[in-house]
Every structure is written in C-alpha cells, then in structure tokens.
Amino acid sequence: MAGRIRREDVAAVRERARIEEIVGEHVTLKTAGVGSMKGLCPFHDERSPSFHVRPQVGLWHCFGCGEGGDVISFLQKVDGLGFTEAVEHLAGRVGVQLRYEEGGAVRPGEEPGRRQRLLEAHRAAAAYYAEQLATPEAAVGRTFLAERGFDRSAAEHFGVGFAPQGWDHLLRHLRGRGFTEGELTSSGLMSQGNRGPYDRFRGRLVWPIRDVTGDVVGFGARRLLEDDQGPKYLNSPETPLYKKAQVLYGIDLAKREIARAKQVVVVEGYTDVMAAHLSGVPTAVATCGTAFGPDHARIVRRLVGDTSAGAGVQLASGTSVGGEIIFTFDGDAAGQKAALRAFGEDQKFYAQTFVAIEPSGMDPCELRQARGPDAVKALVAGRQPLFEFVLRSTLRAHDLDTVEGRVAALRASAPVVAGIRDAALRPEYARMLAGWLGMEQDAVRQAVAVAGRQATAHGGPERGGDAGRGAGRGGSGGEDVEPPRPSARMLAPDRGDPVARLERNALEAVLQYPGSVDAAAFDALGDDAFSVRAFRAVHEAIRAAGGPGSQGSGWAERVREEAAGPVVDLVTELAVAPLPEDRPEAVEDYVRGVVAALVDLGLTRRIADRRGRLQRMDPVGQAEEYGAAFAELVALENHRRAVRARD
Numbered sequence: 001m002a003g004r005i006r007r008e009d010v011a012a013v014r015e016r017a018r019i020e021e022i023v024g025e026h027v028t029l030k031t032a033g034v035g036s037m038k039g040l041c042p043f044h045d046e047r048s049p050s051f052h053v054r055p056q057v058g059l060w061h062c063f064g065c066g067e068g069g070d071v072i073s074f075l076q077k078v079d080g081l082g083f084t085e086a087v088e089h090l091a092g093r094v095g096v097q098l099r100y101e102e103g104g105a106v107r108p109g110e111e112p113g114r115r116q117r118l119l120e121a122h123r124a125a126a127a128y129y130a131e132q133l134a135t136p137e138a139a140v141g142r143t144f145l146a147e148r149g150f151d152r153s154a155a156e157h158f159g160v161g162f163a164p165q166g167w168d169h170l171l172r173h174l175r176g177r178g179f180t181e182g183e184l185t186s187s188g189l190m191s192q193g194n195r196g197p198y199d200r201f202r203g204r205l206v207w208p209i210r211d212v213t214g215d216v217v218g219f220g221a222r223r224l225l226e227d228d229q230g231p232k233y234l235n236s237p238e239t240p241l242y243k244k245a246q247v248l249y250g251i252d253l254a255k256r257e258i259a260r261a262k263q264v265v266v267v268e269g270y271t272d273v274m275a276a277h278l279s280g281v282p283t284a285v286a287t288c289g290t291a292f293g294p295d296h297a298r299i300v301r302r303l304v305g306d307t308s309a310g311a312g313v314q315l316a317s318g319t320s321v322g323g324e325i326i327f328t329f330d331g332d333a334a335g336q337k338a339a340l341r342a343f344g345e346d347q348k349f350y351a352q353t354f355v356a357i358e359p360s361g362m363d364p365c366e367l368r369q370a371r372g373p374d375a376v377k378a379l380v381a382g383r384q385p386l387f388e389f390v391l392r393s394t395l396r397a398h399d400l401d402t403v404e405g406r407v408a409a410l411r412a413s414a415p416v417v418a419g420i421r422d423a424a425l426r427p428e429y430a431r432m433l434a435g436w437l438g439m440e441q442d443a444v445r446q447a448v449a450v451a452g453r454q455a456t457a458h459g460g461p462e463r464g465g466d467a468g469r470g471a472g473r474g475g476s477g478g479e480d481v482e483p484p485r486p487s488a489r490m491l492a493p494d495r496g497d498p499v500a501r502l503e504r505n506a507l508e509a510v511l512q513y514p515g516s517v518d519a520a521a522f523d524a525l526g527d528d529a530f531s532v533r534a535f536r537a538v539h540e541a542i543r544a545a546g547g548p549g550s551q552g553s554g555w556a557e558r559v560r561e562e563a564a565g566p567v568v569d570l571v572t573e574l575a576v577a578p579l580p581e582d583r584p585e586a587v588e589d590y591v592r593g594v595v596a597a598l599v600d601l602g603l604t605r606r607i608a609d610r611r612g613r614l615q616r617m618d619p620v621g622q623a624e625e626y627g628a629a630f631a632e633l634v635a636l637e638n639h640r641r642a643v644r645a646r647d
C-alpha cells in the first residue's frame with residue numbers, strides 16, 4: 001500500500017469531480033427543485049425515487065434507505081472500492097496529480113506514478129495479445145475457444161488474446177512504446193533470465209485479469225502446445241498491481257450485476273466465468289490460481305452488500321435477506337473446506353453461503369456445451385445452503401439404515417450444528433437434522449448441546465447451548481457483537497413537532513445555502529439554540545467548521561468532518577434534503593427567513609428565561625445581580641429587534 005493521499009489532494013479531487021456526472025453514470029437523475037436532483041437508489045430496491053443529489057453541496061443521500069455521502073463514498077459503495085482506490089480513480093478522471101504522505105506506509109519501489117506506468121504497460125500488453133489472436137500462429141488458440149463454444153465476439157468481450165511463441169515479442173513491443181527495463185521487470189510480464197528479461201507468456205491463450213475498476217492488473221495464460229513444459233495455467237506473479245489473494249477474474253464485468261442482484265457465483269476458471277456470463281449468469285467470477293480466501297470474501301461481501309452491522313435487511317416475516325455467495329464446486333471435500341475456511345470466524349456470512357453442485361461433475365463450461373445455457377442457470381438456481389450441504393455430505397458417509405450408523409452420523413454432524421452461531425439458524429438445522437436422521441428432535445437437540453459444550457470446553461469460541469441467547473456472541477473475533485450503527489433517522493425527531501421542524505429547516509438552509517443566511521445572527525446562537533439533541537450536535541459541527549460565514553469551499557464537507565459517528569449521516573441528509581420552497585426565485589428569501597425565524601425563536605426563548613429570572617429576584621436585596629440581568633434582557637430584546645428589522 002502506498003502512503004496516505006494528501007488531504008488537500010483529496011479535497012481537490014472532491015471539488016473537481018462533478019458528483020452529478022459520476023452518480024449519473026449509475027443512476028438516471030432528474031431535476032427535483034432548485035439545485036437538487038433525484039433518481040432511483042442504487043443501494044436499495046425502490047420504484048419511486050428517493051435518492052437525492054445536491055451538486056453544489058457535493059453530497060448525496062437516499063431518503064429511502066438512509067445511505068449518503070460524498071462523491072468518493074458513492075464510488076466506493078457502487079463499485080466496491082476502497083477509499084484510496086476511489087480517490088485514485090477519480091483523480092485520473094479529473095486530472096488531479098495525487099501526492100502521497102511521506103514516510104511510514106510507502107514501500108520501496110512504489111513511488112507515486114509507478115502504478116500508473118504499470119497499468120499502462122498492462123493495457124498495452126492486453127491490446128497486443130488481443131491483436132495476436134487473429135494471426136495464423138494463433139489458430140490453435142482459436143480452435144481451443146471454438147471447441148468450448150466461444151466465438152469471436154465472446155473472445156472480444158472478455159479480451160482473450162494470444163501470446164506468440166518466442167522470447168521477446170512482447171518485450172520488443174513494450175520497449176518500442178517507451179517502457180523501461182525496470183518497469184518491464186516489475187510488471188511481471190517478463191521473466192528474468194541470465195541474458196536479461198524475456199516474455200513470460202509464450203504460445204498461450206491469454207486472459208486479461210482486471211480489477212474492479214476495469215484496469216488490467218495481470219494475466220492468466222493457458223498452455224496450448226504439446227511441447228510446452230510449463231503448467232497448464234500460468235498467471236502473473238505477485239506484482240505491485242497483482243495480488244492473487246485479491247483478484248477475482250470477471251469482477252469488472254460482474255460487479256454491477258452482483259450489486260444489483262446481491263448475488264455472486266464463484267466458479268473455478270476463466271472459461272467457466274465466460275460460460276456462465278454467456279449463459280445468463282452475469283454474476284460469475286473466479287479466483288486466479290488460488291483458493292477463495294478471506295480477501296476475496298471481503299471484496300465479494302462489499303459488493304453483495306453485507307454490512308458489518310450484521311444481518312442485512314430484516315423482513316417482516318423475520319427472515320434475513322443478505323446477499324448470496326454461491327460456490328460451484330465439483331462436489332469434493334476440498335472445495336467445501338475452502339468455502340468454510342474463507343469465511344473463517346465470520347460466521348454470519350455462512351448464512352449467505354450456498355453451494356451449487358452438478359451431480360455429473362461437469363463444470364459450467366462443459367455444462368453449457370453439453371446441455372446448453374439453461375443447464376448452467378439451473379445449476380445456480382439449484383443451490384443449497386452451505387450448512388445443509390455440509391450436513392448432508394457428513395450423513396452420506398454413514399449407513400443410516402442401521403441404528404449404529406445413525407448414532408455415528410449424529411455424533412459426526414452434531415458439532416456442525418453446534419458450531420452455527422446464529423441463534424435463529426441453529427434450532428432450525430437441529431430440526432432438519434432430526435428429519436434426515438429419522439430421529440427424535442429432543443435427542444438431536446441434546447447431542448447438539450453436548451457438542452456445543454465440548455467445543456467451549458476445548459477453548460473454542462463460545463458456541464451452542466440451546467438457550468435462546470443473542471446471535472453472534474463471538475469469541476475472539478468480536479466483530480459480530482458490534483451494535484448496529486444508529487442511523488440518522490433514529491436520531492432525528494418526529495417531523496410533526498413544529499419547533500423540531502423549524503430547527504431542521506434552518507440547518508438544511510445553513511448547510512445548503514450558507515451564503516444566503518445572516519451569518520452573524522446564526523453565529524450568535526447559543527449552545528441551547530437547538531432543542532433536539534441530534535440537531536444540537538449538527539449545530540456544534542457547524543460552529544466547529546467556522547460557521548456559515550467562514551471562507552473557503554467544501555462547506556458541507558467541512559461540517560461533515562467536524563461531525564462524529566451517526567451525526568455525519570444526519571449532516572449529509574440535511575445537506576441534500578429537498579427544501580420546502582423550491583421555486584428558484586423564492587429560495588433565497590426562504591433560506592434567510594427560516595434561519596431568521598430560528599434565531600428569533602432562540603432569542604425569544606432566552607428573553608422569556610431572563611424575564612422569569614428577573615421576576616424571581618429581589619430588586620432591592622439583590623440590586624447588583626438584578627441590574628446585570630436587566631441589562632442582559634434589554635440587550636437581548638434589542639438584538640431581537642435588530643434581527644427582525646433586517647428581514
């Protein structure tokens with residue numbers, strides 16, 4: 001990882017990137033009042049638009065699901081990018097040269113700009129390979145594709161290419177385009193010999209491996225020729241761009257559909273990804289030369305939208321709807337172990353994990369050829385939950401026709417059920433297990449409880465026990481005990497309360513049109529100007545950011561930076577909210593008026609307070625205090641008169 005991007009560069013990117021343009025690539029936006037646009041939310045299912053963008057404020061917010069943020073967070077969410085990746089991507093688009101913080105996290109050889117050069121080398125290599133696929137020498141490659149049912153347009157769609165035989169075709173091509181020896185060596189496109197670098201891929205069919213933004217970061221290459229002594233599949237080595245634990249082939253093509261369908265299908269090879277997509281399963285991806293691991297799980301989870309707050313969306317029926325991760329393994333134990341390992345301690349993910357097994361052992365590529373695209377779709381549709389799959393596989397190893405076999409099967413499968421941390425799922429599986437075994441439910445429940453106690457006694461994470469305790473009381477991980485994050489909506493009060501409504505409207509105005517409010521009057525508001533606690537927190541953030549009169553751009557962003565936790569979301573919501581007045585000619589007056597009304601209300605409240613205090617005082621015995629309080633009252637009343645006169 002490179003060092004942190006400098007703050008001012010992040011700010012420059014945020015300012016130059018036009019949020020309505022970036023969002024507009026994913027969401028069709030329509031004008032909704034002055035300075036506001038809306039569309040269908042890409043983060044939840046809806047039929048009428050509640051997803052709003054306010055270009056001049058630079059923020060978006062969905063009033064349906066409560067998601068919101070700036071242009072960077074939008075890209076992060078919609079494309080499943082990390083913060084740095086999103087900023088780098090935007091910087092490339094708007095032409096901001098990023099600088100990274102000195103020291104600390106920067107690794108040697110990862111100077112800024114290096115990544116860009118390596119990406120360019122990969123782009124050039126991908127174009128070169130794709131061109132070579134049309135040459136006479138590549139006939140063997142075209143035959144390979146044709147035999148698997150992939151025509152020319154399929155090859156083009158996936159960017160499949162051909163690396164010619166010989167040692168220096170790509171080397172010379174890239175040198176001719178100005179890439180240095182150092183760049184070529186660290187790109188992983190070359191191998192290093194005694195006499196210098198030479199082409200890593202020779203006489204092979206080549207698949208470009210892209211990251212989630214669509215940049216080519218490496219290649220996978222298949223052996224075609226009899227005399228090729230190398231492995232059947234050869235991939236890029238680890239490079240600054242290519243980390244096999246983190247790449248998923250097909251993710252660039254699948255990500256939108258994965259986010260939309262909240263489903264990802266993990267297949268085993270490049271041709272399986274192609275076959276799945278061409279068969280109408282556009283959510284398929286594959287790992288490249290490695291098993292599905294925790295880093296892959298993280299990427300996939302980000303795309304299918306399993307939030308760290310836990311259980312996904314809770315339906316009225318009580319069922320939890322998260323995304324689905326479907327593995328198509330050839331049914332062997334290695335595959336299921338890989339799936340179980342990948343999610344490790346993160347058990348709440350298991351509930352979303354499914355396994356799709358083709359009984360004949362065919363992979364999606366073979367299946368599409370033998371029985372057509374519908375068979376591939378049927379394979380995916382026939383998925384079963386991972387727990388069920390593991391339990392059934394365990395039972396298959398025993399003879400359930402004998403008492404001894406059933407007891408042994410129960411002994412082997414009870415720990416699996418006891419290991420399910422989701423308190424809602426565990427009894428359900430115990431019940432199903434009883435059914436499959438043909439045993440009494442009580443006996444199975446008891447065996448599960450015993451297995452749970454044994455696991456605990458052996459120092460494993462706390463599990464089992466049939467008491468209905470909350471889900472996910474994790475052991476060491478602790479991740480799933482995290483309380484759900486309070487949403488801005490939970491903080492915001494009932495809109496029926498007129499004072500709360502005025503406070504809300506005033507904050508909306510200050511956040512959206514800071515230049516139109518009376519900054520001096522707003523700045524003079526006391527700590528107690530807002531009666532709603534959440535609004536008071538927003539007020540504090542506004543003051544910490546310098547107040548509406550403060551100079552400089554990125555106003556709403558600065559307020560967000562001063563806010564903490566869920567208050568950030570509330571600031572975003574207020575900064576994006578449609579205003580009650582949205583006629584262009586009336587907005588300014590509305591903004592000024594609503595803030596003035598709040599200022600007036602605050603002053604009126606303080607005046608009433610001082611009056612009450614004066615009445616409780618003894619003007620003679622407490623002459624000095626009385627005089628001071630009286631002067632304060634007069635000052636407040638003068639202030640109020642001045643504020644009212646300004647309107």
Ligand SMILES: [Zn+2]
Pocket residue numbers: 041042043044051062063064065066067
């Ligand atoms: Zn939404």
